[in-house]
Amino acid sequence: MKINDLLPEFITRHVLIAIIIGGFGGIGFILFLIEFDHYTSTEEFCTTCHSMTLVAEPYRESSHYKPRSGVRASCGDCHVSEGVFSATWDHFMGMNDLLAQLFGPDYDDPVINALHLPDAAFKARKWFKDRDSDTCNRCHVKEAIYGERPDTLAIHLEDARDKSCIECHYNLVHRIVPHEKTFKRAQWNAMIEEEFSLPKGTAKELLKNK
Amino acid sequence: MSCNPSFIRLFQFVISILLVTSNVQAAKVALDPSAWGLEEGKSCIDCHSKSSSGLTHQWKNSAHAQANVNCLDCHQAYEDDEDAMEHEGHIIATIVSPKDCGRCHETEYNEQKGSTHVKAISILNNKMPKLSQHFGADAAHVSGCAKCHGSEVKVRGDGTLDPETWPNTGIGRLNPDGSYGSCSACHGRHQFSKAQARDPGACTHCHTGIESPDKAIYETSKHGMLYSAHRDEMNLNSDQWLVGKDYSAAPTCVTCHMGAAGKMKSTHDVGMRDVWNLNSPVSTQQYLVIFEDGDKRELAKTEDIPRRGETTEKLDGSKVKVKAVASPKMRRQAMLKTCLECHSKGFAKNAMQQFDNFVELYNDKYGKPAQAIMQSLYDNNLLTPLAFDEPVEHTYWKLWHNEGTRARHGAAMGSANMTWWEGMHELGNNFYGQFLPQVREIAGKKADAIIEQHLKVTDYHTWLDNKQESSPVLGFGKGKDHED
Numbered sequence: 001m002k003i004n005d006l007l008p009e010f011i012t013r014h015v016l017i018a019i020i021i022g023g024f025g026g027i028g029f030i031l032f033l034i035e036f037d038h039y040t041s042t043e044e045f046c047t048t049c050h051s052m053t054l055v056a057e058p059y060r061e062s063s064h065y066k067p068r069s070g071v072r073a074s075c076g077d078c079h080v081s082e083g084v085f086s087a088t089w090d091h092f093m094g095m096n097d098l099l100a101q102l103f104g105p106d107y108d109d110p111v112i113n114a115l116h117l118p119d120a121a122f123k124a125r126k127w128f129k130d131r132d133s134d135t136c137n138r139c140h141v142k143e144a145i146y147g148e149r150p151d152t153l154a155i156h157l158e159d160a161r162d163k164s165c166i167e168c169h170y171n172l173v174h175r176i177v178p179h180e181k182t183f184k185r186a187q188w189n190a191m192i193e194e195e196f197s198l199p200k201g202t203a204k205e206l207l208k209n210k
Numbered sequence: 211m212s213c214n215p216s217f218i219r220l221f222q223f224v225i226s227i228l229l230v231t232s233n234v235q236a237a238k239v240a241l242d243p244s245a246w247g248l249e250e251g252k253s254c255i256d257c258h259s260k261s262s263s264g265l266t267h268q269w270k271n272s273a274h275a276q277a278n279v280n281c282l283d284c285h286q287a288y289e290d291d292e293d294a295m296e297h298e299g300h301i302i303a304t305i306v307s308p309k310d311c312g313r314c315h316e317t318e319y320n321e322q323k324g325s326t327h328v329k330a331i332s333i334l335n336n337k338m339p340k341l342s343q344h345f346g347a348d349a350a351h352v353s354g355c356a357k358c359h360g361s362e363v364k365v366r367g368d369g370t371l372d373p374e375t376w377p378n379t380g381i382g383r384l385n386p387d388g389s390y391g392s393c394s395a396c397h398g399r400h401q402f403s404k405a406q407a408r409d410p411g412a413c414t415h416c417h418t419g420i421e422s423p424d425k426a427i428y429e430t431s432k433h434g435m436l437y438s439a440h441r442d443e444m445n446l447n448s449d450q451w452l453v454g455k456d457y458s459a460a461p462t463c464v465t466c467h468m469g470a471a472g473k474m475k476s477t478h479d480v481g482m483r484d485v486w487n488l489n490s491p492v493s494t495q496q497y498l499v500i501f502e503d504g505d506k507r508e509l510a511k512t513e514d515i516p517r518r519g520e521t522t523e524k525l526d527g528s529k530v531k532v533k534a535v536a537s538p539k540m541r542r543q544a545m546l547k548t549c550l551e552c553h554s555k556g557f558a559k560n561a562m563q564q565f566d567n568f569v570e571l572y573n574d575k576y577g578k579p580a581q582a583i584m585q586s587l588y589d590n591n592l593l594t595p596l597a598f599d600e601p602v603e604h605t606y607w608k609l610w611h612n613e614g615t616r617a618r619h620g621a622a623m624g625s626a627n628m629t630w631w632e633g634m635h636e637l638g639n640n641f642y643g644q645f646l647p648q649v650r651e652i653a654g655k656k657a658d659a660i661i662e663q664h665l666k667v668t669d670y671h672t673w674l675d676n677k678q679e680s681s682p683v684l685g686f687g688k689g690k691d692h693e694d
Binding site for chain 1: 253256257260261263289292294295296298299301365366367368369370
């Protein structure tokens with residue numbers, strides 16, 4: 001008996017070969033995406049851009065990098081969604097950042113980087129809010145935040161019951177940036193100028209040029 | 211007894227400007243209750259009773275809680291405010307400035323606005339330039355000087371409060387909203403208890419030690435002695451706190467310097483009833499100039515005193531019209547009003563006379579001669595202009611600042627020990643035993659020319675001429691003949 005006899009008539013030999021090749025190809029592609037997403041979510045990959053090493057500095061001092069538990073969250077653990085399709089989509093959208101890195105302001109310059117940081121922070125906060133802090137919940141379970149003080153769990157279960165993590169914890173890992181509502185560009189610029197010993201007004205010029 | 215009519219007018223004027231009418235209670239909040247108890251603020255308590263339970267516990271025991279004043283009523287801010295921050299969906303500020311408190315406590319805010327307390331930063335900057343830097347450095351200024359005098363609070367570009375300037379509840383603090391002062395300097399957060407603010411501890415948190423030795427002085431005065439014995443009879447929690455009616459066991463700092471007495475209203479303009487400046491090399495009686503805008507400044511009796519309606523300079527350099535001028539005499543009248551609730555007029559006036567005499571004695575015997583001698587040393591280029599780089603400058607500083615201040619404050623508030631042993635006795639030890647010998651060493655051959663003329667202004671130093679006068683009772687010179 002031939003195999004053809006077991007299959008419907010329209011599955012010809014060519015179709016069968018195509019299905020097999022396509023199937024393996026598809027599986028291979030998915031596997032590639034998984035590996036790709038995995039690799040491109042690592043701190044090692046992210047910090048191949050110099051600009052990212054700057055924002056990684058405070059991260060490396062944070063409890064997400066130096067946890068007592070030994071569970072370290074890498075860049076992608078927080079900033080890339082769960083699931084191969086979502087993760088791939090996030091990386092696809094991340095191309096914008098790559099384009100900005102290549103053709104936009106010189107983010108590798110620590111001053112430029114610091115001046116633009118608030119905008120990046122606002123964008124990232126919105127990203128977390130839109131996803132209901134999904135990536136936080138990969139590790140954190142609201143019902144299990146016992147903390148060190150007796151009422152930490154109660155606060156999370158009662159007062160923060162309907163809140164998304166990012167609504168409160170928006171200055172957790174990276175350099176402190178005020179909430180968008182109370183952010184004052186002039187004061188931020190002045191702080192950066194003072195920090196880098198730049199003459200007054202430099203920040204405004206730098207932002208205008210880029 | 212007949213009174214000079216102009217004196218009567220003067221007196222009525224004082225009363226109208228400084229003391230005002232019949233209300234003896236602290237001014238009640240004039241704002242409509244609908245203006246506080248913000249609905250959104252009620253949720254703060256749920257979380258904060260868990261996250262910072264001590265704080266909410268204090269608040270729950272406060273008059274604020276009873277009147278439905280919640281967290282947000284005091285801490286609310288606008289997005290544009292320099293120190294505004296987002297917190298759990300609300301725009302708030304950590305610092306509640308006197309201006310914020312003044313939204314409800316308008317009278318108290320206006321009274322403190324021109325008081326000597328809010329001048330604490332400029333007093334620090336004017337009187338002791340660089341002292342904190344030369345004897346300490348920034349960290350000492352932050353944890354020492356500024357804790358009482360107040361910091362100039364800086365909000366950083368990232369919205370956080372600069373740790374060089376905050377936490378701070380100094381009485382003259384410059385707040386991000388431009389107002390000066392800190393209500394919680396005296397009114398501890400978050401209970402804001404009347405009893406706590408009326409207790410001398412509210413004042414002696416700062417008014418203690420060599421710069422302002424009032425804690426030790428009060429505690430060793432008759433007033434302080436009575437207070438410690440009868441604290442439970444002080445009715446410290448009473449809504450109204452009128453001396454002679456609501457309490458009489460003892461006067462506290464508040465009683466004399468800001469309390470209600472008789473028809474005199476209580477005031478948050480601390481220092482208004484003070485006649486002398488007691489923290490300077492030489493004390494002078496002080497006029498109080500009250501400006502149209504509510505600000506005030508003190509002017510020494512020896513300076514040109516502006517008249518009502520004239521324009522004169524404020525401490526910040528701006529020129530403003532003078533609304534009223536209170537003479538030292540008027541200020542003394544205000545202070546005496548309190549005394550009279552417990553003492554006879556004769557008693558009180560004599561006590562003040564004793565105080566004034568002591569201050570003048572200090573001035574004439576030590577303050578003025580020492581100041582003049584130091585000036586001669588500078589004029590003769592025997593000292594560098596830089597303060598504290600030569601031993602005699604330290605000696606002089608101890609003389610007028612440490613010992614002189616203690617002696618004068620001691621006399622002001624009736625501590626015999628602080629006036630004499632810790633005060634004038636120390637002054638004598640220093641002046642004759644250290645200061646003059648050091649000056650002689652520096653001045654060399656010019657010593658007599660520099661020193662003698664200043665010692666001869668009064669008879670206070672003629673005892674030095676009686677070289678043969680032996681004092682065996684003090685342990686000196688018994689049975690010995692003295693040579694020059």
